[in-house]
Amino acid sequence: MDTKRTTFNNRLLPYLLLAPQLAITLVFFIWPAAQAVKSSFEREDPFGFSTVFVGLTHYRQLFADPNYLDALWRTAVFAVSVTALSMLLGLAFAAAVDRLARSAKIYTTLLVWPYAVAPVVAGVLWWFLFNTSTGLLPFFLERLGIRWDHDLNGTHAMILIIIAAAWKQISYNFLFFLAGLQSVPQSLIEAAAIDGSGPVRRFFTISLPLLSPTTFFLFIINVNYTMFDTFPIVDATTGGGPAQATTTLVYKVYQDGYVGLNIGSSSAQSVLLMLIVMLLTFVQFRFVERRVQY
Amino acid sequence: MFKKLSMAALAVALSATSSLAATEVTWWHAMGGELGKKLEEIAQKFNESQSDYKVVPVYKGSYPETLTAAIAAFRAGQQPAIVQVFEVGTGTMMAAKGAVYPVYKLMADEGEPFDTKTFLSPVTGYYSDTKGNILSLPFNSSTPIMYYNKDVFKKAGLDPEVAPKTWKEVEEFSRKIVSSGAAKCGLTSAWITWVQTENLSALHDKPFGTLQNGFGGVKSEFTFNGPLQAKHWANLKKWQDEGLFKYGGPVGGDQAATMFYSQECAITMNSSAGRAGVINNAKTFTPGFAPLPYYDDEIKEPKNSIIGGATLWVLNGKEKATYKGVAKFFSYLSKPEVQADWHQFTGYLPITNAAYDLGQKQGYYAKNPGSDIAIKQITRGTPSENSKGVRFGNFTQVRTIVDEEFQALLANKKDAKQALDSAVQRGNALLREFEAANSN
Numbered sequence: 061m062d063t064k065r066t067t068f069n070n071r072l073l074p075y076l077l078l079a080p081q082l083a084i085t086l087v088f089f090i091w092p093a094a095q096a097v098k099s100s101f102e103r104e105d106p107f108g109f110s111t112v113f114v115g116l117t118h119y120r121q122l123f124a125d126p127n128y129l130d131a132l133w134r135t136a137v138f139a140v141s142v143t144a145l146s147m148l149l150g151l152a153f154a155a156a157v158d159r160l161a162r163s164a165k166i167y168t169t170l171l172v173w174p175y176a177v178a179p180v181v182a183g184v185l186w187w188f189l190f191n192t193s194t195g196l197l198p199f200f201l202e203r204l205g206i207r208w209d210h211d212l213n214g215t216h217a218m219i220l221i222i223i224a225a226a227w228k229q230i231s232y233n234f235l236f237f238l239a240g241l242q243s244v245p246q247s248l249i250e251a252a253a254i255d256g257s258g259p260v261r262r263f264f265t266i267s268l269p270l271l272s273p274t275t276f277f278l279f280i281i282n283v284n285y286t287m288f289d290t291f292p293i294v295d296a297t298t299g300g301g302p303a304q305a306t307t308t309l310v311y312k313v314y315q316d317g318y319v320g321l322n323i324g325s326s327s328a329q330s331v332l333l334m335l336i337v338m339l340l341t342f343v344q345f346r347f348v349e350r351r352v353q354y
Numbered sequence: 355m356f357k358k359l360s361m362a363a364l365a366v367a368l369s370a371t372s373s374l375a376a377t378e379v380t381w382w383h384a385m386g387g388e389l390g391k392k393l394e395e396i397a398q399k400f401n402e403s404q405s406d407y408k409v410v411p412v413y414k415g416s417y418p419e420t421l422t423a424a425i426a427a428f429r430a431g432q433q434p435a436i437v438q439v440f441e442v443g444t445g446t447m448m449a450a451k452g453a454v455y456p457v458y459k460l461m462a463d464e465g466e467p468f469d470t471k472t473f474l475s476p477v478t479g480y481y482s483d484t485k486g487n488i489l490s491l492p493f494n495s496s497t498p499i500m501y502y503n504k505d506v507f508k509k510a511g512l513d514p515e516v517a518p519k520t521w522k523e524v525e526e527f528s529r530k531i532v533s534s535g536a537a538k539c540g541l542t543s544a545w546i547t548w549v550q551t552e553n554l555s556a557l558h559d560k561p562f563g564t565l566q567n568g569f570g571g572v573k574s575e576f577t578f579n580g581p582l583q584a585k586h587w588a589n590l591k592k593w594q595d596e597g598l599f600k601y602g603g604p605v606g607g608d609q610a611a612t613m614f615y616s617q618e619c620a621i622t623m624n625s626s627a628g629r630a631g632v633i634n635n636a637k638t639f640t641p642g643f644a645p646l647p648y649y650d651d652e653i654k655e656p657k658n659s660i661i662g663g664a665t666l667w668v669l670n671g672k673e674k675a676t677y678k679g680v681a682k683f684f685s686y687l688s689k690p691e692v693q694a695d696w697h698q699f700t701g702y703l704p705i706t707n708a709a710y711d712l713g714q715k716q717g718y719y720a721k722n723p724g725s726d727i728a729i730k731q732i733t734r735g736t737p738s739e740n741s742k743g744v745r746f747g748n749f750t751q752v753r754t755i756v757d758e759e760f761q762a763l764l765a766n767k768k769d770a771k772q773a774l775d776s777a778v779q780r781g782n783a784l785l786r787e788f789e790a791a792n793s794n
Contacts, residue, residue: 109453211609212761301604301757302761321425321748322787
């Protein structure tokens with residue numbers, strides 16, 4: 061590492077410069093996180109009149125609760141599906157736009173639009189499209205012999221939130237993939253072309269391997285996105301139903317803590333979520349730092 | 355610069371004097387849309403009727419959101435004086451003794467007249483403690499009734515003036531409606547939990563839980579997996595498979611109203627407060643109103659239906675002057691003309707006998723046929739332990755569970771008995787949690 065070192069003459073100055081950021085981190089991250097850890101070990105009535113230390117009871121109950129384990133598994137399925145779908149489509153669009161000469165800018169702008177749509181609005185849009193009695197898509201699906209019913213069919217509901225969540229994320233992946241593709245050295249591609257390899261082969265043997273750091277970065281970002289930022293989509297489309305078929309971990313935290321006022325268990329769930337995210341971040345830093353060689 | 359500063363100082367001084375003149379009473383509520391506008395009108399009229407107190411209504415979203423917001427605010431010492439809490443949250447509020455200023459006590463402390471007997475007995479029965487003291491002021495109470503489409507009935511060759519009385523008739527009529535092509539589906543229902551489970555149990559005098567449906571304390575257990583409930587859920591499933599019944603969705607079942615308005619379904623069951631919506635939306639057909647159906651082989655005379663809606667709770671930790679204002683406002687709210695106006699506009703029940711009498715004197719019920727079905731249904735017969743209502747802790751979550759199990763039934767994952775057994779078992783786990791949290 062040959063980064064430039066900045067030296068300060070005043071020893072206090074660097075701390076002072078860091079202070080605002082540290083203060084924000086402390087107030088908005090560390091303090092609430094510490095509160096969550098504390099209340100995950102306590103049982104409390106909603107109003108907070110009586111608080112009893114219960115140790116690991118909430119955690120033990122969670123791991124004995126089939127509903128929680130189901131939610132864990134469901135979240136994994138959801139995260140992987142959304143990530144795969146949005147990354148594949150993002151990559152496909154990026155590869156397509158990369159080959160365009162003049163209209164690339166227009167397509168880029170259009171493809172980035174969904175990212176500006178608030179998640180809850182995205183959820184409502186897809187909810188309308190898939191609405192069982194008035195929606196457009198169920199109407200066409202019925203002609204294909206599929207009776208769409210996400211109000212009762214758990215698989216349909218899951219497909220609905222996967223599509224809605226992935227749709228929003230395609231833009232983000234597209235942008236990163238496009239930037240990655242554009243930074244692939246032209247000379248390599250030209251050399252391969254002279255050697256007689258076609259565009260498809262060039263894409264798979266040159267561009268794709270060179271994109272691997274981007275791919276890895278996006279993979280982590282997307283998994284994080286689906287696990288934490290998809291709450292509005294679930295809330296606006298399925299509300300976690302039917303029969304918990306779309307209750308992901310983060311939605312369960314909301315259901316139990318906010319709606320059910322069970323603060324202890326809800327805190328324990330957020331602590332577990334926090335651990336998962338820490339693990340993911342750790343993995344990301346380990347591997348992205350060492351990153352894939354090329 | 356100086357000019358600006360002095361202006362600011364003046365503004366501060368002015369606002370200070372105006373707040374000295376009238377004590378503010380904050381009122382958090384969950385009434386959106388038309389209901390919210392009406393509620394604000396009531397507060398405004400009270401403010402205009404006197405100059406000492408100013409009631410400030412604040413819309414806080416849905417019922418669960420309002421309750422959660424109030425609890426969070428209480429923990430932070432920023433609570434409103436009055437909060438509107440739905441009947442499902444009653445168990446939670448009653449357990450929170452330190453947070454609540456009981457209404458009967460408040461009215462006595464402030465010397466405002468407050469007589470429990472002036473209220474309708476099912477309303478007071480539900481919202482008072484074991485000693486008969488009213489803890490929160492009944493404001494908007496409702497009970498489910500049946501709505502049907504008279505035009506579709508006519509098309510199907512049925513008498514539009516005769517609503518189905520029993521579930522057997524509901525089935526027969528629905529079959530006729532669907533097979534004649536008068537409508538795509540016979541019936542739908544809002545609130546599967548409240549209407550098709552809680553009220554079903556009450557109507558047939560079957561317990562929903564032990565210890566008088568939870569009125570007797572936090573040690574109660576659910577028992578709504580009996581033969582009657584299982585039979586009814588199995589019927590709904592059977593009717594769904596036949597195309598007679600269509601599911602309206604979880605919680606309030608928003609789709610039920612949509613399907614009824616669009617004439618897809620000929621019958622729906624919903625809160626009596628849905629009446630205004632039905633009248634506004636039924637532009638192309640004539641709606642009919644009727645009491646909820648029952649199984650005549652289970653009970654000869656169905657019991658009264660039970661209450662839904664919300665009451666106003668007073669929270670502790672405010673100034674004495676504020677409570678004086680709250681008491682004055684509550685007296686105003688209980689006036690027959692205020693009550694009757696609210697009841698007739700919204701479809702909620704008249705809370706006091708005087709408001710009902712006033713409506714009769716005004717000829718409101720004669721002019722609006724069907725508008726007194728809810729009140730007749732909730733006051734019929736003598737309430738039994740099973741028809742007094744249900745009162746359980748963590749009940750918001752329990753309702754979610756019941757919805758989930760009903761969905762599992764409709765999705766062929768479980769049969770009716772299995773779904774109800776599982777709902778009872780999961781619900782009981784939540785009751786034990788509530789018991790533990792409220793007994794330390």
